Amino acid sequence: MREFEFKMYELPELNSPILVEGLPGVGNVGKLAAEHLIEQVDAKLFGEIFSVDFPPQVTVGEKGLISEVKNSLYYKRFPKKDNDLIILVGDYQGLTHQSQYRFAWSMIELARELGVERIFTLGGYGVGRLVDSPRVLGASSDPMMIDELKELGVIFNEGEPGSGIVGASGLLLGIGKLFGIYGACLMGETSGYFVDPNSAKAVLKVLTSYLEIEINFEELEDKARRVEEITEQIKSVEKQFSKEPSQEDLKYFG
Amino acid sequence: MREFEFKMYELPELNSPILVEGLPGVGNVGKLAAEHLIEQVDAKLFGEIFSVDFPPQVTVGEKGLISEVKNSLYYKRFPKKDNDLIILVGDYQGLTHQSQYRFAWSMIELARELGVERIFTLGGYGVGRLVDSPRVLGASSDPMMIDELKELGVIFNEGEPGSGIVGASGLLLGIGKLFGIYGACLMGETSGYFVDPNSAKAVLKVLTSYLEIEINFEELEDKARRVEEITEQIKSVEKQFSKEPSQEDLKYFG
Amino acid sequence: MREFEFKMYELPELNSPILVEGLPGVGNVGKLAAEHLIEQVDAKLFGEIFSVDFPPQVTVGEKGLISEVKNSLYYKRFPKKDNDLIILVGDYQGLTHQSQYRFAWSMIELARELGVERIFTLGGYGVGRLVDSPRVLGASSDPMMIDELKELGVIFNEGEPGSGIVGASGLLLGIGKLFGIYGACLMGETSGYFVDPNSAKAVLKVLTSYLEIEINFEELEDKARRVEEITEQIKSVEKQFSKEPSQEDLKYFG
Amino acid sequence: MREFEFKMYELPELNSPILVEGLPGVGNVGKLAAEHLIEQVDAKLFGEIFSVDFPPQVTVGEKGLISEVKNSLYYKRFPKKDNDLIILVGDYQGLTHQSQYRFAWSMIELARELGVERIFTLGGYGVGRLVDSPRVLGASSDPMMIDELKELGVIFNEGEPGSGIVGASGLLLGIGKLFGIYGACLMGETSGYFVDPNSAKAVLKVLTSYLEIEINFEELEDKARRVEEITEQIKSVEKQFSKEPSQEDLKYFG
Structure with a gap:
């Protein structure tokens, strides 16, 4: 078994595709955004990636059926646009630093084969406090993309x-650059304490503006509301246990 | 030296064999079951597996003769049945996560060469309390096998x-599935504190029913009795040292 | 991706070049010295080195542009001298012991291709106390170089x-020796607590004498002054907080 | 750089050589014995072994000259005997378990090329107390050698x-056996607290009897005396500091 095994169901002919990556990370922002995008554009699974550097196990799902540990590749054709779309999504990044490099290198080799023109890596930017209106920070290997993204409100x-940018989100840009495929990382502000669908929405808004496609954000908004409800509950429980005695509380003793 | 070295004494022509794996794990359930099966059907050693990811040593056995660290492959022909049997047994799983993947991959490659049709991986399911009548849990890569095994009392x-299912028991199913060889993991309930021949027996009962072969369980039952005796002794010693003072004990002070 | 990827912008024809290495280490002495030398002789970038054993990330620099993690190779021709110069500099040594060996081996293979005649590795020698006039210690694979360097004040x-000498500074000499390329390590005395431009200057003075080139040390001297100012400030703050009560202080209570 | 690099100065034609290994281990018994044997039979260096899994450094020796980290191979011809001798000695065993396997495998491949007939691995057997007359324990891959060595007083x-037997001393026997080269491990009893030349002598006495060669043990005996002197001094110092007050000591208070 090689370090990475790509099981390709199809090698689609695509029109100058843009590669979007959303693997696990801070607030799971990148993963939530990429999964939502796949669903909204109804992208098609065309490959799966296995690795000796993923956790050595299978998971057990519905009805007792096992699932392998893997990442997945989807594509979507946009016949009326200049660029098709490839989306890389999954539950794992490699367990060793070497595998993180080799994964990015292998992905870029595949990207070249598929004619990828540009890369977007998606992630969260942990700020250590709750964020109501998350801004989107960027970093890029291409000065021109920085200008284009600034116009869409991205902060550089x-x-x-x-x-720095650690893992696949950084290395796909760094190794892409070595091979002449440029790109940008979009990082949604997030507390870093919870999964953050709201931050994923902010990131996706930038990306879909850039790609000039329209999607529905309802499902992400629903998820955001549910996370908010849970955090509110936690906050109210914490408040009850830690609150300083108020005037009201002191009355009893008065 | 490659990561795994297979020393094959024979490459037997077998009739749609079923591969059974029993390597060390919780309660040593899988290993005990596989070793008992080898003995009962009088299976024949046909290969040994060495690895740079096994512990770097030899053991010293009878009369001062050394033994290499290895796993072993056995087969048994059943001329009157549809499926012959291959049994993988041994004392080790690889020391790194990469080697666990590479071992499973190499085994599946060999399995394909030998025409393996189905895989059973055997193990224990630690429940953290003593279990008198262990149930057998299952997980599978094949919906049809789930139905067949449910009829034999397996719980999914x-x-x-x-x-998830960690190590060879999980990865043989996961990687097997990639190559179109399906299978199931049978897990006997066990405390997780002792080796558990009784749980091994429960697992073997299901497996032999499925294979439609009959074996004798006396030796496993003997082992189970001996383990029970030891645990009873431990319990009684513990009781003496930790018991709450009873009425009887208090009399002296009365 | 191989363990080390050399991206060569040019394979220059050089005249019996001398290879100088300055990677991170104690007091960053070697790195400071090599970077200063590059600037002073206006050496030209001709290659970059990437590795699966560097930290798996990119850094973000000016304007939000990303930078890959890498080491760099420079050369400088001296048409009137016997030896041209190659300088290896960067921010990283490999994260594993194997990669340190493989990096040195790959560098020596490249050095042979480029006709390298001699190697100087630069570093710091931590002495655990502040050093006003750092001496330069040496170690070498070549008795003749030891004699030459002793005349320049180097202490053996x-x-x-x-x-021993750990990392690239040691292994380039050790593996160089296996291939018949001899060299020396120059180690400037340094406290080990701060980056030490003053120690880097001492090392460079020896090296440039040996190479018979003249450079300006002002910038290193400026950096040394700035480090000194900061350490003085720290010392004075520490003094204020830890000083024994003086006669003056006691008067008030008198 | 491959995991192990063998730099062979010569590939000598030898007469059914016996391979003797003495690498670092408990009490450094094997290393002391092998080094003494090399000196006594005036064996000739014919190869050096380097590895990416040795410590990534060079050492600095006499006059400031560097030394690579390596193991060494020596041979000695005995024209009037049936077997010549190869001795493997050095300061290192690999830093990873994989490298210990690969080292043994590579050595056995070389041993086959050189026609090695038998292997002796030398080591210490830590017993946790001072040993005046160390016995020699054995383990072997060959029942016949067990019988021969028992007659020389070795205990099985x-x-x-x-x-078990960990590292090169074990794996050379285990992997040798896979290739049909049999051998034994000779382990001298030793406290495990000090280097033990006396135990090395005991091991060498058995080995030289087996090989029917005569060597002088004076130097090992000298070393043993020096170690004994130091341990005596330590014991007497410890005694002074920990002794119970004697009658004499108590007088003052009387």
């Missing part, structure tokens, strides 16, 4: 994030 | 075990 | 450093 | 050492 700050 | 629960 | 002590 | 106990 020198040296931010200070820790 | 959605998402159980929650942690 | 049997068995020093006692811990 | 079922299942001893209980932890």
Whole structure:
């Protein structure tokens, strides 16, 4: 078994496709956004990726059927546009630093074969506090894309994030650049404490504007509401247990 | 030295064989079951497997003779049945997650060469309490096998075990599925604190019913009795040291 | 992706070049020295080195542009001298011990291709106290170079450093020797607590004397002054908080 | 760089050579014995072994000259005997379990090329107390060698050492056996607290009897005396500091 095994169901002929990556990370922002996009454009599964550096197990799902540990590739044709779409999504990043490099390298080799023109990697940007209206930060290997994305409201700050962009979201851009495929990382602000469908929506809004496609955000908004309800409940429970005695509370002793 | 070295004494022509795996795990249920099956059907050793990811040592046995660290392959022909049998047994699983994937991949490649039709992986399901009549849980890559095994009393629960099936028992099913060889994992309930011949017996009962072969369980039953004796002794010693003072004990002070 | 990927922009024809290495280490002495040398002789970038054993990320720099994690190769021709110069510099050494060996091996293979005659590896020698006039210690694979360097004031002590020379600075000499390319390590004394431009200057003075080239040290001296200012400030703050009560302080209570 | 690089200065034609291994381990018994044997029979260096799995550094020795991290191969011809001798000695075993397997495998491949007939691996057997007259324990892949060595006083106990034989001393026997080259491990009893030249002597006495060669043990005996002197000093210092107050000590208070 090689480090990565690509099981391709099809090698589609695509029109200058744009590759979008959404693997697990801070707030699961990238993964939520990519999965929502797949559903909204009704993208088609065309490949699965297995690795000796994924967790060595299978999971058990519906009715006791097993599922392999894998990432998946989808595509969507837009006959009236300049660019088709490829979406990489899944539950895993490699368990070793070497595998993270080799995964990005293999993906870029496949991207070249499929004629990929541009890459968008999606992720969250942990800010350590609750965020009501998440902004979208960007980083890119291409000065022109920075200008285009600034017009869509994306914020580019020198040296931010200070820790760099770790994992597939960073390496697909870095290795893509080596092979002349440029791209950008879109990072939605998020607390870092919860999965954050609201941040995923902010990221997707930028991406779909850039791609000039229209999608429905209701499902993400529903998920965001449910997460908010749970966090409100937690906050109210915490409040009850930790609150400072108020005037009201002190009356009893008065 | 490659990651896995298969030393084959023979490449037997077999009739649509079924592969049974019993490597170390919770309660050593799978290993005990597979070893008992080998003995009962008088299976023949035909290959040994060495790996750079097994512990780097030899063991010293009878008369000071050394033994290599290895797993072993056995087969048994059943001329009057539809399926012959291959049994994989041994004392080790690979020390790294990569080797667990590569081992399963290599085994499935060999399985294809030998014409394997179906796979059974055997193991224990730790429940954290003593179990008198262990049930057998299952997971499978094949809906049809789930139906067949349900009729033999195997229990299939959605998402159980929650942690998935780790190691060879899971990966042989997952990678087998990639190559079109389907199978099931049979997990005997066990405390997880002791080796559990009684759970091994429960697993073997299901497997031999499925295979329509008859074997003797006396030896497993003997082992189960011996384990029970030891655990009873431990329990009685523990009781003496930890018991709450009874009426009787208090009399002296009365 | 291979363990190391060399992206060569040019394979220059050089005149018996001398290879100088300055990668991160104690007090960043080697890196500071090599970077200063590149700037002073106006050396030209001709290759970049990527590795699966570098940190799996990209960094974000000016204007939000990403930078890959890499080391870099520069050269400088000296048409009137016997030896041209190659300088290896960067921010990383491999994350595993295997990659440190393989990096050195790959570099020596490239060095042979480029006709490298001699190697200088630069580093710091941590002494655990502030050093005003850092001495330069040496170690070499070549008795003749030891004699030459002694005349330039380099100190060679049997068995020093006692811990050996770890990483690229050691292995380039060790593996170079296997292929008949000899060299020396120059280690500037340094506290080990701060980056040390002053120690880098001491190392460069020896190296440029050996190479018979003249460079300007002002910038390193400026950096050294700035580091000194900061350390003075830290010392004075520490003093204020930890000082024993003086006569003056006690008067008030008198 | 491959995992192991063998730099062979010569591929000597040897007469059914016996391979003797003495790498670092408990009490450094094997290494001391092998080094003494090399010196006594005046064996000739014919190869050096480098590895990406040795520590990534060079050491600094006499006059500031660097030394690579390596193991070494020596041979000695005995024209009047049936077997020449090959001795493997050095300061390192691989840093990973995989490299221990691959080292043994590579050595056995070389051993086959050189026509090796038999293997002796030398080591210490830690018993946790000082040993005046160390016995020699054995383990072997060959029942006939067990009989021969028993006659020379070697002790073979079922299942001893209980932890097996770890590292090169075990794996050379295990992998040798796979290729039809049989051998034995000779383990001298030793405390496990000090280097133990006395135990090395015991092991060498058995080996040289088996090989029917005569060597001088003076140097090992000298080393043993020096180690004994140091341990005596330590014991006397410990005694002074930990002794119970004697009658004499108590007088002052009387």
